[in-house]
Structure formats: structure tokens, C-alpha cells
Amino acid sequence: xxxxxxxxxxxxMKKSKYFELVGLICLIIVxxxxxxxxxxxxxxxxxxxxxxxxxVVYGILACALAFPLINGTFDLSISxxxxxxxxxxxxxxxxxLYGVKTNLAGAVVGAVVFCAVIxxxxxxxxxxxxxxxxxxxxxxxxxxxxxxYIVSKNTAVTNLPNEFKALSKSxxxxxxxxxxxxxxxxxLMAVILGKTSYGRKIYAIGGNYQAAYLSGxxxxxxxxxxxxxxxxxxxxxxxxxxxxxxxxTPNAGTGYETIAISACxxxxxxxxxxxxxxxxxxxxxxxxxxxxxxxxxxxxxSNWQYVVRGVLMILAVFYSQWFSRISARETKEKK
Amino acid sequence: xxRKMISxxxxxxxxxxxxxxxxxxxxxDSKDKKDDSSDKKTIAIVPWDMAMSFxxxxxxxxxxxxxxxxxxxxxxxxxxxWAKEYTIIENLVTQGVDGIIYTAIDTEGANDAVALxxxxxxxxxxxxxxxxQGGADASVxxxxxxxxxxxxxxxxxxxxxxxxxxxIIFEDEPSIASSGLRVNGFISYLEANYPGVEVVKNRxxxxxxxxxxxxxxxxxxxxxxxxxxxxxWNESTMATYNALQDAxxxxxxxxxxxxxxxxxxxxxxxxxxxKLAASPGMSAKKMAEKCVEYMVQILDGSYKRAGADDIxxxxxxxxxxxxxxxxxxxxx
Numbered sequence: 001x002x003x004x005x006x007x008x009x010x011x012x013m014k015k016s017k018y019f020e021l022v023g024l025i026c027l028i029i030v031x032x033x034x035x036x037x038x039x040x041x042x043x044x045x046x047x048x049x050x051x052x053x054x055x056v057v058y059g060i061l062a063c064a065l066a067f068p069l070i071n072g073t074f075d076l077s078i079s080x081x082x083x084x085x086x087x088x089x090x091x092x093x094x095x096x097l098y099g100v101k102t103n104l105a106g107a108v109v110g111a112v113v114f115c116a117v118i119x120x121x122x123x124x125x126x127x128x129x130x131x132x133x134x135x136x137x138x139x140x141x142x143x144x145x146x147x148x149y150i151v152s153k154n155t156a157v158t159n160l161p162n163e164f165k166a167l168s169k170s171x172x173x174x175x176x177x178x179x180x181x182x183x184x185x186x187x188l189m190a191v192i193l194g195k196t197s198y199g200r201k202i203y204a205i206g207g208n209y210q211a212a213y214l215s216g217x218x219x220x221x222x223x224x225x226x227x228x229x230x231x232x233x234x235x236x237x238x239x240x241x242x243x244x245x246x247x248x249t250p251n252a253g254t255g256y257e258t259i260a261i262s263a264c265x266x267x268x269x270x271x272x273x274x275x276x277x278x279x280x281x282x283x284x285x286x287x288x289x290x291x292x293x294x295x296x297x298x299x300x301x302s303n304w305q306y307v308v309r310g311v312l313m314i315l316a317v318f319y320s321q322w323f324s325r326i327s328a329r330e331t332k333e334k335k
Numbered sequence: 336x337x338r339k340m341i342s343x344x345x346x347x348x349x350x351x352x353x354x355x356x357x358x359x360x361x362x363x364d365s366k367d368k369k370d371d372s373s374d375k376k377t378i379a380i381v382p383w384d385m386a387m388s389f390x391x392x393x394x395x396x397x398x399x400x401x402x403x404x405x406x407x408x409x410x411x412x413x414x415x416x417w418a419k420e421y422t423i424i425e426n427l428v429t430q431g432v433d434g435i436i437y438t439a440i441d442t443e444g445a446n447d448a449v450a451l452x453x454x455x456x457x458x459x460x461x462x463x464x465x466x467x468q469g470g471a472d473a474s475v476x477x478x479x480x481x482x483x484x485x486x487x488x489x490x491x492x493x494x495x496x497x498x499x500x501x502x503i504i505f506e507d508e509p510s511i512a513s514s515g516l517r518v519n520g521f522i523s524y525l526e527a528n529y530p531g532v533e534v535v536k537n538r539x540x541x542x543x544x545x546x547x548x549x550x551x552x553x554x555x556x557x558x559x560x561x562x563x564x565x566x567x568w569n570e571s572t573m574a575t576y577n578a579l580q581d582a583x584x585x586x587x588x589x590x591x592x593x594x595x596x597x598x599x600x601x602x603x604x605x606x607x608x609x610k611l612a613a614s615p616g617m618s619a620k621k622m623a624e625k626c627v628e629y630m631v632q633i634l635d636g637s638y639k640r641a642g643a644d645d646i647x648x649x650x651x652x653x654x655x656x657x658x659x660x661x662x663x664x665x666x667x
Contacts, residue, residue, distance in 0.1 A: 039430060041429055041430055046429060047429050050425055050426065154508070154538060155508060155509040156417075156441055156508075156509065158441070158444065159443060241418060245417055245418045245441070245447075246443065247417065247443050247444040249417050249418075252417075252418060253418075296411065296422065296423055296426035296427070297429065297430045299409040301411055302411075302412055302413070302419065303412070
């Protein structure tokens with residue numbers, strides 16, 4: 001009887017949509033062990049706090065990317081949009097953005113709205129035309145980066161007020177405010193994707209666009225909305241990045257889209273759409289942050305970090321595909 | 336069971352294979368964890384970007400000086416990205432290195448990074464581009480204002496004192512303090528001595544050699560009567576010189592900065608009439624040795640910074656087309 005209960009529990013676990021993440025969790029544990037053994041400081045409370053602060057930007061950008069990705073499209077402009085968000089917010093609380101100067105709350109709202117509009121422009125083009133989203137957002141990425149340089153007049157925005165920097169430096173219950181924001185973003189994403197009909201529509205469209213359309217879902221509107229969300233979240237990532245490093249530089253976030261793609265891919269988000277879990281995106285972003293942090297602690301430079309990230313992304317996608325094939329075969333055998 | 340085993344094996348394989356390439360070896364970017372012996376210290380070097388010749392030479396000299404003391408040197412390259420540099424310094428503080436020698440990619444943002452090191456009691460020495468509030472335990476730089484003045488003087492010599500000359504300057508970046516000092520030094524010299532000279536300031540966001548080449552090509556097209564260019568770092572100097580030569584603008588004078596071997600060779604090959612007329616420079620060797628000397632003194636307690644204005648300043652070494660044959664930037 002006990003064996004039957006254990007068997008049922010094990011079968012339930014195997015059938016669970018979270019089982020695929022076991023490999024990623026094992027990887028995180030093994031990596032942590034290796035780095036801790038070599039550096040001695042990896043698993044300290046202080047360093048874990050650093051890791052969480054470091055993945056704030058990666059994690060929120062990964063969330064920004066996950067919405068269009070699960071929906072079956074793509075958004076390469078998240079890194080430039082995040083730089084724009086950080087720069088616009090920083091300007092609005094310092095020298096003013098073309099005469100518009102406001103307090104921090106107003107600047108944050110303004111920056112998020114500004115970047116959501118960028119996302120909306122992406123969304124309109126992708127939803128209404130047949131242009132490949134990769135190309136659309138590649139173009140936007142370049143154009144928005146240019147906007148950042150124009151708006152910032154090619155210089156870093158510095159002398160940020162303390163309340164701005166406090167978004168990263170201040171703590172509530174011993175945890176940085178930026179980390180709390182990260183947690184809230186992930187929780188909201190989990191609720192939206194997992195518990196709402198809107199979230200189900202996102203998956204449905206990503207899984208099978210035609211079927212979703214024929215079932216009556218307003219696919220254009222949903223697709224458009226994912227880009228608006230992506231733009232808004234990118235702005236939040238940019239603002240928090242600016243708060244962390246104390247200035248908004250025009251080249252901020254360069255290359256971060258690849259980290260976000262890696263985090264999503266490693267976390268099990270299907271690049272073809274229709275599949276992906278919020279917890280997977282979080283674990284993927286966590287691994288990306290751990291790689292940077294762990295290798296810095298081991299005095300291994302950024303060149304090797306690129307190599308490791310790239311290799312891990314390829315292997316993670318291979319693992320995910322292999323896992324899906326094994327699962328499908330076992331399900332077929334049982335039938 | 337089978338999937339569980341394979342999952343775990345694959346995870347282990349992923350980890351081991353990913354780290355295998357970087358878990359050993361003494362390449363310039365990695366070092367083993369420091370010895371627990373209290374005499375053996377670990378000093379971190381964080382240059383601007385190891386792809387830049389000055390920074391690479393600085394790193395090499397600093398590393399050799401540190402290792403000559405029986406200490407360990409670790410080099411972490413932020414590749415010109417301020418956010419990366421901040422993260423690197425934060426992680427170095429967590430790892431508890433014994434000292435940090437760095438240059439501030441963002442002189443304002445660097446104040447926070449310096450504060451992290453100060454809080455942890457880790458000596459931090461900045462060079463060339465300094466944290467604006469002067470919070471580092473020691474600062475070493477070349478007198479960039481003087482360098483700009485020397486460049487302007489040589490430029491006007493090369494132009495035979497042409498009173499109505501038009502000079503294109505690569506505009507300074509506010510977040511790079513040394514750029515502003517060099518450009519302002521150049522302009523102030525002109526204003527004081529040649530008030531009739533027209534100065535045109537412009538820049539490109541692409542600061543790579545390719546970007547600067549394109550910038551120079553565009554500038555000489557927009558200002559075909561320009562008499563001279565002033566650039567405040569090596570890559571832009573060489574890119575501009577090459578762009579002008581390739582465009583057939585062989586009479587336009589170029590005054591650059593950094594006095595690198597590459598620039599010296601061009602001047603030697605062409606001779607005293609070379610249009611790459613002059614280049615104040617910094618000796619990476621002297622600067623690196625001074626930084627390490629300060630680090631040693633801070634660690635043994637024999638040096639304490641007197642205040643934010645207590646900055647060790649070298650006078651720039653001046654390379655010109657006339658002295659190129661004998662010029663040695665590291666000469667005492």
C-alpha cells in the first residue's frame with residue numbers, strides 16, 4: 001500500500017509541469033557547491049543578497065522578454081528600452097527632460113509610460129503586419145538606442161538624488177527594495193500567466209496561433225499587449241539598474257537581451273512559444289546572476305563568463321527538447 | 336527513476352564541462368584563491384578595458400610589480416561597461432581581496448563603489464579617471480589639463496601659428512573626467528594665445544576605432560577647410576590620422592594623446608614633417624608602479640591620503656614628430 005502511494009506520488013511528480021526544472025535546480029545546486037568550495041564566500045548571506053541585487057535587472061528583463069516569447073513572438077529591444085527608461089527617469093529627477101522635471105514617483109511613472117509606448121509601437125507593427133518580430137524589434141533596438149544617446153546628449157546622467165539610489169541601497173526587513181520589486185514582478189507574472197484567462201490566451205496563441213484565432217481569441221490585441229508589458233517592465237529594469245550603479249549611461253544594458261534570452265531558454269521557455277513557467281524564468285535569471293557572481297568570486301574574468309553562458313544556453317535548450325521528447329514517448333508508451 | 340538519474344547526471348555534466356575550461360590555468364584573467372598566509376596578499380586590478388593598449392600595459396606592469404612582492408594579482412576586465420565594473424568591485428569586496436587598483440569608468444558612479452571598499456576596510460587606489468569625490472585611499476593621474484595645453488601649443492607650432500585656423504576637437508564626455516580636462520586645457524591655451532582660432536567640437540557615440548574613423552571622415556567632409564584635429568585618446572588619434580590620410584587630406588595636422596608606440600612608429604617612419612604632429616602621453620609603466628607603491632604603503636601604514644585634493648600628478652610626456660626617434664615614454 002505504501003509502495004503504491006510512493007509510486008503514485010512519484011508518478012504525480014513526473015507528470016508535473018515543474019519536473020523539467022529538476023535538472024536546472026540540480027545545476028544550480030552543483031554550481032553553488034563548486035563556487036563555495038573554491039571561494040568560501042559564495043553562500044554567505046551578504047553574497048546571496050548581492051546575487052539577488054545583481055539579478056534584479058536580468059530577472060525583470062527576462063520577465064519582459066517572457067511575455068512575447070511565450071506568446072510566440074520576440075522582443076530584442078528590451079535592453080535599449082531599459083536604457084531609455086533609466087535615462088528618462090534619471091533626467092526627469094535631475095536636469096529635466098526637455099524641460100520636464102518631477103519627483104521620483106512622477107519620473108518612474110513617466111519613464112514606464114514612455115517605454116510602454118515604445119512597446120506599443122512594437123506591438124502594433126508585429127500584430128498588424130507580417131514583418132518578422134525579430135526584424136521589427138531589431139530595428140527598434142537600434143532606433144531606441146539612438147534615442148537614448150539623443151535624449152542623454154551622449155553623456156551619462158549623474159548626480160542622482162539619494163532617494164533614487166535608495167531604490168537599490170535601502171532595505172526593508174533586511175532585503176533591498178529592488179529585490180522586493182523583483183519578487184513582486186515575478187509574483188504578478190506568475191498570477192497573470194498561471195491564474196488568469198488572459199494568461200491562458202497568451203499560452204494558447206503561442207502554442208497554436210491559428211487555433212487560438214479560430215477559437216475566438218483576439219490574437220492581435222493580446223499580442224499587442226504583451227509588447228506593452230515588455231516595454232513597461234524593461235523601463236523598470238532600467239530604472240533599478242540606474243539606481244544600483246548610481247548613474248544612467250547611454251550604453252547601459254548593452255548585451256543584456258542575450259542574458260534575458262539565455263535566462264528564458266534555460267528556464268524552459270520555448271523559443272517557439274506556448275510554453276514556459278515563471279519559476280523557470282526566475283531560476284534561469286538566478287543562474288545567470290550566479291554565473292557572473294560566482295566567476296567574479298573565483299577571479300575568472302568576463303571573457304569566460306560569456307563562454308559559460310553561451311554553452312549553458314545551448315545545452316539547456318538541448319536538455320529541454322530531449323526532456324520533452326522523453327516525456328512524450330513515455331506518455332505514448334503508457335497509452 | 337531513469338529520468339531522475341539522467342537529469343542529475345546531465346546537470347552534473349553541464350556544470351563540470353562548463354567550468355572545465357576555466358577552472359585552472361594562469362591566463363591573464365584568472366588566479367587561484369589566495370593563500371591563507373597573512374603575508375601573501377591578493378590585489379585586484381580593474382582596468383577600463385583590456386582591449387585598450389594603455390590599460391593592457393598598465394595591467395601587465397602592475398601585475399609584475401605585485402607578483403614581485405610575492406603577492407597575487409587578479410585582473411577583472413569590465414570591458415568599458417560601468418555596471419560591470421561596479422559589480423566586479425562589489426564582488427571583489429565580498430571576496431575580501433586585500434586591495435583594489437582601478438580606473439573609474441564613471442567618475443560620479445565610482446563614488447559608491449569606493450564607498451563599498453572603504454566600508455569593508457579594503458584599500459582602493461584609483462588611476463587616470465578618479466572617483467569625483469576623492470574617496471579612494473590614493474589617486475594617481477597625469478595632469479590632463481597640462482597635457483591639453485601642451486597639445487594645443489604643439490598644434491599651433493605645426494600650423495605655424497595660423498591665427499584663423501579651424502581646429503576640430505573630439506568633444507569630451509562629461510562622465511570621463513580626464514577627457515574634459517584635456518579638452519579644456521587645449522581650448523584654454525588657444526583662448527589665451529590664439530583667440531582668433533575657430534574651434535569645432537563634435538563627437539560620436541561609437542568610440543571604437545571604426546567609429547572614430549567614420550567620425551573623422553564625416554568631419555573632414557563637413558569641414559573641408561579644417562586645419563587640424565585634436566583627439567584625446569589613442570584609438571581616436573590613430574583612426575583620425577588614418578581617415579585623413581585615406582581621404583587625401585594629407586596636410587591636415589593631427590594632435591593626439593597617449594603617445595603610444597603605434598603613434599611613435601608613424602612619426603618615425605614619416606619623419607619630422609609627419610602630420611601626426613604631437614601626442615602628450617602617459618607612461619602606463621610609471622603610473623602602474625606608482626599605484627602599486629601606494630598600495631604597499633597603504634597596507635604597511637606608511638601612507639595616508641591628506642584629502643580629496645591629495646592626488647599624485649605626473650606631467651605628461653610629450654611625443655612629437657621631431658623627437659620620435661629618441662622618445663622613450665618611460666624615461667625618468
